[in-house]
Amino acid sequence: MSLLLFFSLALFANTIADRYWVLRAGEPDWRLDRLGRRFWALLIIGFGQRRLLYERGPGWMHATIFFGFLVVATRTLMLIGRGFDPDFTLPLLDGRLGQIYALVKDLFAVLVLIAIVYALWRRLVSRPPRLHLNFEGVLVLLWIAVLMATDLLGDAAMLRLHPDSPEHGWAIVSTVLMPLYGDAATGTISTWWQVIYWAHIVLVLAFLNYLPWGKHFHVLTALPAVFFERLTPSAYLAPMEFEGAESFGVGKIEDFSWRRIFDLYTCTECGRCNEGCPTYTTGKPLHPRELICDERDQVYALADSLVEIGKLKATGRTEAAAEASAALQRPNLIGDVNSEDTIWACTTCGYCMTHCPVVIDHVPNIVDQRRYLTMTEARVPSALQTALRGLETNSNPWNVSAAAREDWIGDLAVPHLREKQKAEYLLFVGCAGSFDDRNSQVLRALCTLLNRADVDYAILGTEEGCCGDPTRRVGNEYLFQMQAEHNVAAFGKYDVRKVLTACPHCYSVIRNEYRDFGLGDVEVVHHSELLADLLAAGKLTVTAGADVKVTYHDSCYLGRHNDIYDAPREVLAAVPGLSQVEMPRTGRAGFCCGAGGGRMFMEEDIGQRINHNRIDEAAATGAAEVATACPFCLTMLDDAVKETERSEQLEVRDIAEVILAQLDTAAPTPQ
Numbered sequence: 001m002s003l004l005l006f007f008s009l010a011l012f013a014n015t016i017a018d019r020y021w022v023l024r025a026g027e028p029d030w031r032l033d034r035l036g037r038r039f040w041a042l043l044i045i046g047f048g049q050r051r052l053l054y055e056r057g058p059g060w061m062h063a064t065i066f067f068g069f070l071v072v073a074t075r076t077l078m079l080i081g082r083g084f085d086p087d088f089t090l091p092l093l094d095g096r097l098g099q100i101y102a103l104v105k106d107l108f109a110v111l112v113l114i115a116i117v118y119a120l121w122r123r124l125v126s127r128p129p130r131l132h133l134n135f136e137g138v139l140v141l142l143w144i145a146v147l148m149a150t151d152l153l154g155d156a157a158m159l160r161l162h163p164d165s166p167e168h169g170w171a172i173v174s175t176v177l178m179p180l181y182g183d184a185a186t187g188t189i190s191t192w193w194q195v196i197y198w199a200h201i202v203l204v205l206a207f208l209n210y211l212p213w214g215k216h217f218h219v220l221t222a223l224p225a226v227f228f229e230r231l232t233p234s235a236y237l238a239p240m241e242f243e244g245a246e247s248f249g250v251g252k253i254e255d256f257s258w259r260r261i262f263d264l265y266t267c268t269e270c271g272r273c274n275e276g277c278p279t280y281t282t283g284k285p286l287h288p289r290e291l292i293c294d295e296r297d298q299v300y301a302l303a304d305s306l307v308e309i310g311k312l313k314a315t316g317r318t319e320a321a322a323e324a325s326a327a328l329q330r331p332n333l334i335g336d337v338n339s340e341d342t343i344w345a346c347t348t349c350g351y352c353m354t355h356c357p358v359v360i361d362h363v364p365n366i367v368d369q370r371r372y373l374t375m376t377e378a379r380v381p382s383a384l385q386t387a388l389r390g391l392e393t394n395s396n397p398w399n400v401s402a403a404a405r406e407d408w409i410g411d412l413a414v415p416h417l418r419e420k421q422k423a424e425y426l427l428f429v430g431c432a433g434s435f436d437d438r439n440s441q442v443l444r445a446l447c448t449l450l451n452r453a454d455v456d457y458a459i460l461g462t463e464e465g466c467c468g469d470p471t472r473r474v475g476n477e478y479l480f481q482m483q484a485e486h487n488v489a490a491f492g493k494y495d496v497r498k499v500l501t502a503c504p505h506c507y508s509v510i511r512n513e514y515r516d517f518g519l520g521d522v523e524v525v526h527h528s529e530l531l532a533d534l535l536a537a538g539k540l541t542v543t544a545g546a547d548v549k550v551t552y553h554d555s556c557y558l559g560r561h562n563d564i565y566d567a568p569r570e571v572l573a574a575v576p577g578l579s580q581v582e583m584p585r586t587g588r589a590g591f592c593c594g595a596g597g598g599r600m601f602m603e604e605d606i607g608q609r610i611n612h613n614r615i616d617e618a619a620a621t622g623a624a625e626v627a628t629a630c631p632f633c634l635t636m637l638d639d640a641v642k643e644t645e646r647s648e649q650l651e652v653r654d655i656a657e658v659i660l661a662q663l664d665t666a667a668p669t670p671q
């Protein structure tokens with residue numbers, strides 16, 4: 001036992017040490033803040049398996065194997081101890097607690113065997129599209145099954161040899177299996193027990209050494225991955241430091257932070273991220289699982305060199321590390337491992353991240369590579385170049401003169417902060433509301449409602465600049481930081497306390513990212529939330545509409561990234577006669593419109609158009625209208641209706657327009 005433990009643990013330690021040095025080749029990323037929250041996440045997401053239990057069958061299957069493995073592993077520790085002392089038992093696991101443990105362990109071993117049969121059936125027979133059939137997956141399932149079987153059969157032999165054992169009758173499955181040894185003599189059963197015992201121990205230690213070499217490394221890395229997860233909102237991107245940097249973003253694997261490399265080790269290849277990814281679904285080259293796996297393959301291929309770079313960095317020899325990194329001959333991360341089309345395809349919708357059971361962060365990974373393309377290489381798609389030029393010169397992606405930012409108002413009474421100086425809400429109009437005709441109509445509808453409800457609000461007008469969401473997500477961090485600082489200064493000038501916006505992208509970036517640029521204690525409100533409150537408080541009253549069926553399309557930046565699902569539906573529910581029907585992909589699983597992550601300003605010439613895929617789904621509900629609460633979604637779905645020739649059948653409107661159309665103008669004006 002001593003020799004077996006020594007050699008197997010030494011081999012394991014050697015493998016893990018190499019993995020550690022590879023992580024040290026990555027950039028630093030402090031992940032030991034807010035320890036309370038980290039332990040909570042470990043409890044809920046890690047041990048509680050929360051992200052897996054959203055799915056009934058496979059989720060419960062995985063949770064059963066996970067818990068069963070923990071319970072049986074405890075038994076294995078005990079068995080290892082018995083290799084030195086036949087009476088060894090773990091602290092607390094003697095007496096009645098030991099008997100209860102024997103019962104629980106036996107039941108779990110059987111449950112794990114049932115779960116494995118189900119898992120094999122899914123892999124080999126029913127095989128959902130997201131699952132790959134691979135040898136490793138089947139091998140590991142069979143390996144675990146043999147571990148469970150040897151545990152039960154070994155205990156059955158042990159009970160035959162020690163009929164007075166306190167576990168007799170408690171280890172019910174092992175007790176039931178005792179007759180398997182028939183009338184064999186004690187010596188024969190003892191031999192069986194020894195064979196099964198050593199087989200179990202050798203298989204466990206071999207399993208431990210096998211894990212780091214395949215996708216089942218996640219058995220070891222998943223819990224640390226959850227503990228060291230990013231605690232910021234899902235849409236948040238960390239600001240970059242520019243001082244002294246020679247290259248920006250991630251152009252090679254060791255430019256990633258250690259935590260992002262840890263993501264690569266942790267992927268289980270389950271394919272949940274692919275399932276609702278708009279680019280995967282519509283035939284584009286970006287498949288989030290393959291992105292992670294391809295990058296992981298490069299880490300493994302470069303492991304020896306990365307170990308050396310990691311050791312140099314860890315010992316403070318950063319110049320030598322940079323030289324070793326520059327001298328390393330390898331395929332390009334962008335271009336060979338990931339194509340540029342792959343990197344630009346992402347809409348940053350967040351589906352992958354919110355569905356990944358091991359909290360892998362795909363979007364920051366992709367945006368880091370966009371930062372490299374945009375700022376280090378100046379290689380961006382041509383349509384995006386035009387948008388970036390507009391953002392730089394006129395602070396809007398349409399490159400309309402900044403002086404025209406107030407033209408959308410027309411003859412509507414909209415108060416300005418420069419005149420009013422103070423208002424309860426700053427209405428942050430955003431570029432779409434200011435410069436895109438269709439969305440200007442939404443802003444006009446919203447202001448009409450605000451005027452009607454006597455809300456104290458005002459706009460910045462020409463003092464407003466682009467919120468910076470598209471700029472940041474396409475990787476131009478330098479320009480984004482200037483945009484954020486400009487708006488934060490304008491908010492400070494008028495001592496703004498509440499920002500109201502009809503754009504989830506403005507909402508998200510101001511709420512989640514402006515604090516890094518000096519934003520103080522400012523509440524950010526989406527127009528769906530304010531309209532829901534005004535309707536509930538009777539400050540807006542609506543009359544019965546036509547008997548119309550409406551389907552609401554969740555904006556990724558409102559729903560998935562900021563957890564606002566109910567308010568827009570409450571606004572629609574306030575209209576008598578209007579009935580709501582949900583699309584199959586809704587709420588947390590909502591399907592993107594295709595415009596986020598700066599995609600609004602790029603060509604979409606590979607695969608099916610994402611907005612067409614979504615509008616097909618909306619049309620299939622039989623709804624006559626699609627309601628949105630985001631200017632990008634409105635534009636994309638409006639375009640899709642026209643392009644798929646459904647103008648007679650479907651109308652796309654913002655929730656503010658739906659309410660304005662039914663506004664009861666005869667109701668008394670609120671006081």
Ligand code: SF4
Pocket residue numbers: 273276277278279280286287288345346347348349350351352353362363
């Ligand atoms: S953020 Fe959305 S588009 Fe990008 S990889 Fe994830 S699921 Fe796909």
Ligand code: SF4
Pocket residue numbers: 266267268269270271272273274288289292352355356357358359360
């Ligand atoms: S990234 Fe996450 S969701 Fe995607 S395959 Fe890997 S573990 Fe599964």
